Amino acid sequence: MRIDEAFDEFQRSVNEDVGQTRLARERRDLFKRALISEPDVTEAFGSGSLRRSTQLKPINDVDIIAVYDTTQHPDWGTAGLSAEDALDHARGQVNRLLGKTNGSHGNEVRLALPRNHAVKCFLDDPDDENGFTVDVMPALRQADGTLLIPEKLTQNWVPADPEHLIDLVADRQRDWEHFRPLVRVLKQWRHDVAVTGRIKSLVIEVLALDCMPTSGNRPSALRAFFTASAARVNERVKDPAELCGEIQPDLDYDGLQAALADAAELADRACAAAAAGETDQALRLWQEILGDSFPAPAAPTKPANPVTGAPALITGTPALITPRPIKDAPQG
Amino acid sequence: MLILVPHHAAATIRQAGPWGGMTLRGNHEDLAVIRGVSTRDGATFPVNTSPGQNLIAATGDVRASGYWYRVAPVLHVYWRQVSGRLGTRVPLSVFQEHLTSGYKKPGTTPYLALTYAPNLTDAFPDHNAPDIVAWRVGRDGAYPLNCLVEPSTTGISQIQDHWPVRDLQTAHVMLVGAGSIGSATAHALAGYGIGHLTLVDPDRLSWHNLVRHTTSRRHVGRSKVTALAEELTDLRPDTTVTPLVLDVIDDADRIRTLLPQSDLVLCTADGVAARRVTGHLARRAGIPAVMACVLQDGALGEILRLRPWPQHGCLTCRRQALAEHGGIDPEPALDAGYGTGTRHRPMTAVGPDLHLVAHLAAKTAIATLLERLGHPDQRLPGEHGLISLRRQPDCAPPFDLNRTGETRWLPATPPRPGCPTCETP
Ligand SMILES: [Zn+2]
Numbered sequence: 001m002r003i004d005e006a007f008d009e010f011q012r013s014v015n016e017d018v019g020q021t022r023l024a025r026e027r028r029d030l031f032k033r034a035l036i037s038e039p040d041v042t043e044a045f046g047s048g049s050l051r052r053s054t055q056l057k058p059i060n061d062v063d064i065i066a067v068y069d070t071t072q073h074p075d076w077g078t079a080g081l082s083a084e085d086a087l088d089h090a091r092g093q094v095n096r097l098l099g100k101t102n103g104s105h106g107n108e109v110r111l112a113l114p115r116n117h118a119v120k121c122f123l124d125d126p127d128d129e130n131g132f133t134v135d136v137m138p139a140l141r142q143a144d145g146t147l148l149i150p151e152k153l154t155q156n157w158v159p160a161d162p163e164h165l166i167d168l169v170a171d172r173q174r175d176w177e178h179f180r181p182l183v184r185v186l187k188q189w190r191h192d193v194a195v196t197g198r199i200k201s202l203v204i205e206v207l208a209l210d211c212m213p214t215s216g217n218r219p220s221a222l223r224a225f226f227t228a229s230a231a232r233v234n235e236r237v238k239d240p241a242e243l244c245g246e247i248q249p250d251l252d253y254d255g256l257q258a259a260l261a262d263a264a265e266l267a268d269r270a271c272a273a274a275a276a277g278e279t280d281q282a283l284r285l286w287q288e289i290l291g292d293s294f295p296a297p298a299a300p301t302k303p304a305n306p307v308t309g310a311p312a313l314i315t316g317t318p319a320l321i322t323p324r325p326i327k328d329a330p331q332g
Numbered sequence: 333m334l335i336l337v338p339h340h341a342a343a344t345i346r347q348a349g350p351w352g353g354m355t356l357r358g359n360h361e362d363l364a365v366i367r368g369v370s371t372r373d374g375a376t377f378p379v380n381t382s383p384g385q386n387l388i389a390a391t392g393d394v395r396a397s398g399y400w401y402r403v404a405p406v407l408h409v410y411w412r413q414v415s416g417r418l419g420t421r422v423p424l425s426v427f428q429e430h431l432t433s434g435y436k437k438p439g440t441t442p443y444l445a446l447t448y449a450p451n452l453t454d455a456f457p458d459h460n461a462p463d464i465v466a467w468r469v470g471r472d473g474a475y476p477l478n479c480l481v482e483p484s485t486t487g488i489s490q491i492q493d494h495w496p497v498r499d500l501q502t503a504h505v506m507l508v509g510a511g512s513i514g515s516a517t518a519h520a521l522a523g524y525g526i527g528h529l530t531l532v533d534p535d536r537l538s539w540h541n542l543v544r545h546t547t548s549r550r551h552v553g554r555s556k557v558t559a560l561a562e563e564l565t566d567l568r569p570d571t572t573v574t575p576l577v578l579d580v581i582d583d584a585d586r587i588r589t590l591l592p593q594s595d596l597v598l599c600t601a602d603g604v605a606a607r608r609v610t611g612h613l614a615r616r617a618g619i620p621a622v623m624a625c626v627l628q629d630g631a632l633g634e635i636l637r638l639r640p641w642p643q644h645g646c647l648t649c650r651r652q653a654l655a656e657h658g659g660i661d662p663e664p665a666l667d668a669g670y671g672t673g674t675r676h677r678p679m680t681a682v683g684p685d686l687h688l689v690a691h692l693a694a695k696t697a698i699a700t701l702l703e704r705l706g707h708p709d710q711r712l713p714g715e716h717g718l719i720s721l722r723r724q725p726d727c728a729p730p731f732d733l734n735r736t737g738e739t740r741w742l743p744a745t746p747p748r749p750g751c752p753t754c755e756t757p
Contacts, residue, residue, distance in 0.1 A: 211706060224706030231704045234641035235618070254643075268708040 006295040016057040024059040034097040034105035043067035047162040052169040054183040083150030086138040087114035161241035195255030226264035336365040339482040341379040351434030398444035404430040405455035412461040421473030442470030488525040488570040501527035506594040509601035510556040512544035516687035520694030522568035531557040534579040544683035591617035611647040624693030630681025633689035635717035644744040646753040653745040685721040714741030
């Protein structure tokens with residue numbers, strides 16, 4: 001199998017299921033239609049990875065932003081209880097519009113709970129870990145075009161610009177066809193990274209915006225991404241709209257940095273192997289980086305443990321990686 | 333005899349008709365450069381001669397004229413064959429036979445000629461002969477001469493298939509200190525293809541600097557940065573050099589406002605205070621700093637990379653960590669405020685040793701920039717590099733390098749609690 005074929009096959013395993021995406025979009029649109037019918041809602045649009053087309057399967061959450069008319073909620077937008085009020089207001093609307101028992105627009109929502117920034121709407125059993133949820137985030141449009149969103153914990157409203165990220169991702173995709181697919185690959189990769197806690201998918205998406213090249217093939221782009229990120233992540237990952245500061249202050253940066261550095265090393269070796277015509281070796285290395293869903297070489301003729309190789313003297317089998325001799329071609 | 337063919341002349345010859353005249357100026361080193369070209373029915377117009385200009389202006393020049401001809405490709409294969417044999421020539425009849433038109437018969441003194449063979453590589457793909465070659469045409473035949481044709485592109489872009497030229501051409505490095513290490517660092521950075529270089533140093537070039545500095549004697553008395561900028565611009569036109577006659581301590585406010593435009597600051601200033609100020613300002617600006625110096629009277633070269641990362645301590649923190657382990661004698665000025673303390677020590681190292689450190693510092697800076705841009709082949713083994721220039725026995729670790737030429741890379745040390753540089757203001 002060629003390297004690019006392996007990447008194609010892996011990509012298919014990472015990409016979202018078409019049927020699932022359609023269902024997610026339908027549910028998103030149902031929420032949008034219902035919310036925009038409200039007299040105090042001026043805009044309702046999707047944000048999050050579904051909107052940016054960087055979603056990973058299974059898609060079980062969708063983000064909706066409902067922008068409210070400030071003239072109808074003059075007390076919103078300032079510190080105090082109005083942040084919580086806005087979330088409660090949105091929850092009431094969702095229940096009235098889409099509640100299980102007597103929603104006027106549908107009967108999708110079993111439970112709606114206000115969280116810190118958004119109302120989490122459960123469309124399946126709330127105890128089902130893979131249940132489908134829709135996050136409805138109330139917001140106010142500011143004069144400069146950015147949004148103010150409620151923050152229940154701090155009893156305040158904070159600036160946000162999710163549309164900026166949507167635009168950035170769309171621009172990068174226009175420049176280079178592999179951008180969105182590789183962001184999905186990296187979001188998948190992060191699940192197997194040995195870190196304390198979890199890595200927010202937005203961290204990976206912003207790192208990709210910062211460190212992914214805008215041209216080239218997928219292996220060399222991933223190699224560059226891992227190399228650059230392993231250095232760049234030490235500078236902390238911040239909101240690209242420069243509004244909210246650090247995206248995940250409690251992130252295990254040491255763990256992520258170590259994982260990126262390891263991946264950079266393996267990717268460098270994978271690219272060198274591919275350049276030397278050692279396709280199987282390259283595939284094994286990519287599998288080590290990206291996990292078992294990455295296609296293995298078609299017919300492994302050598303025993304396992306491909307990276308270190310078996311000590312030839314002890315087992316009698318040749319090492320899988322033999323040191324590459326340097327070319328004798330002096331330059332003046 | 334060597335004939336230099338400026339690009340402009342070569343382009344004219346390649347585009348114009350079957351033949352024309354040319355004028356040359358030569359010197360007594362058997363070197364000539366084309367100064368003017370004419371086409372068959374046109375007047376001679378001057379050629380912009382960037383190569384050879386100074387050389388010809390400086391020595392007594394000789395005017396010469398000659399002709400250029402469009403020829404059949406096989407003549408260049410003959411040129412290649414006879415070039416390898418001393419005193420061998422192509423008979424005049426053969427030479428003439430392969431011109432498309434315009435043959436000039438040589439008089440008693442031979443004339444110079446260039447021939448241009450279009451489609452040469454199509455006709456003789458394996459012969460590797462140039463499409464423009466030179467001859468001396470006399471009554472006894474046409475002798476091959478060497479000629480150098482200026483390529484259409486020169487400079488750093490020539491190696492862009494093998495080196496990340498584009499990434500570096502957009503990069504901006506500030507170099508603090510334009511002394512012996514600094515001048516060589518500037519040359520090395522430009523050699524790597526850095527697009528923008530800002531030089532900061534308040535000093536003037538003096539006689540005693542010449543033994544270690546890269547700048548030549550004729551600049552004595554001028555600002556080091558101005559002279560260096562001039563020399564670099566001449567040598568490496570792909571690098572834009574901005575000289576600033578400033579002192580990093582006295583003019584810290586100016587430097588502070590300039591740093592955010594830089595991707596990295598490289599400090600080769602002597603004196604602890606200047607290094608500390610540079611490191612502090614770089615960390616505040618959120619950019620990496622690379623510090624280069626020699627220790628122990630020039631026996632040991634040291635490169636410190638200070639990246640503005642939470643787990644990496646600043647210059648002071650690293651020095652104190654070394655001092656606590658008995659590795660280094662703390663400088664008396666280490667605890668002094670900015671702008672105080674000792675400044676200069678007489679430099680005891682030899683120029684090339686300092687330049688070796690300079691080149692390692694430039695390499696460190698370039699690698700730091702390139703790693704951050706995703707080039708895995710530019711990752712360094714650590715943050716603190718040591719190189720033995722003159723081996724000193726029985727030094728405390730980590731300075732216990734055993735032989736001259738040995739290098740060692742150490743990891744970063746963490747910031748120390750309460751450090752005014754490392755802790756966010
Ligand atoms: Zn410090």
